[in-house]
Amino acid sequence: MTGRRALIVGASSGIGAAVTEVFAGAGADVVAAGRRIHRLEGVAAGAAGLPGNVTPMELDVADEASARVGVAAAAEILGGLDVVVNNAGVMLSATVQTSDPAEWERMVRTNLLGTLHVSHAALPHLVASKGTLVQTSSTSGRTASAGSGVYAATKHGVNAFSEALRQEVAAQGVRVVVVEPGMVDTELADHLSDPTMRTLAAQMAGEIRVLDPKDVAETVLFAVTRPPHVSLNEILLRPTEQVR
């Protein structure tokens, strides 16, 4: 990864913070983006001794202008983009009958539209470098289940968009990699407003050995370090004990 230039969006905690650390550890220069700048500064400080540089950047994917300006600024700072990781996401699960449509909108704006905005802004840079676009989807991008209808809809959307994009840019040497983790130990479930879903998430996390963010980050590193003619289009990884 030495000399490679990466933008990680949704890098302030969990999987994105781990990808930032693993990439910088492997020598890449990284712009770590998200809304919570103090957390991003902490991620950058934690990476201080690593071979690659980490630059924190404030960026809100739910705001098209912020995504566009942020991607351009990251390309400017790094002198181009070889890897972009679209990792920003929120999971506000609840049944359709009990959920708040404002939370549906937040998930669609962040998980789906946010991924679209960042991908669109990043494409000219990735075409120029024959780079790699990594999309953090989920097992919910493959299988929907009760209580996660809208979250699953956003992740199915990410998968569909990414497959279409892959076909469009393959001949230009750009790789599109969809990563679909099962349960990972992060802050994702902390934002659940539905008490039943909070209890369920805590219960599930307590019953099995879930993935560490680093497990996912190392998988992403593996995908982006394959030779240029090898494209891992879709990677599903679950905790071994996770059944569905």
Ligand code: NDP
């Ligand atoms: P975290 O809550 O720890 O991380 C979510 C990240 O998304 C944060 O860095 C957050 O940064 C960022 N984010 C949220 N909203 C925005 C926004 N509007 N603009 C920019 N960044 C935003 O959870 P995870 O690490 O688990 O989540 C990362 C991804 O992994 C998500 O897409 C999630 O759906 C997916 N995933 C997670 C699984 C799990 O079990 N944890 C399983 C499968 C997929 P900030 O708040 O600073 O903006």
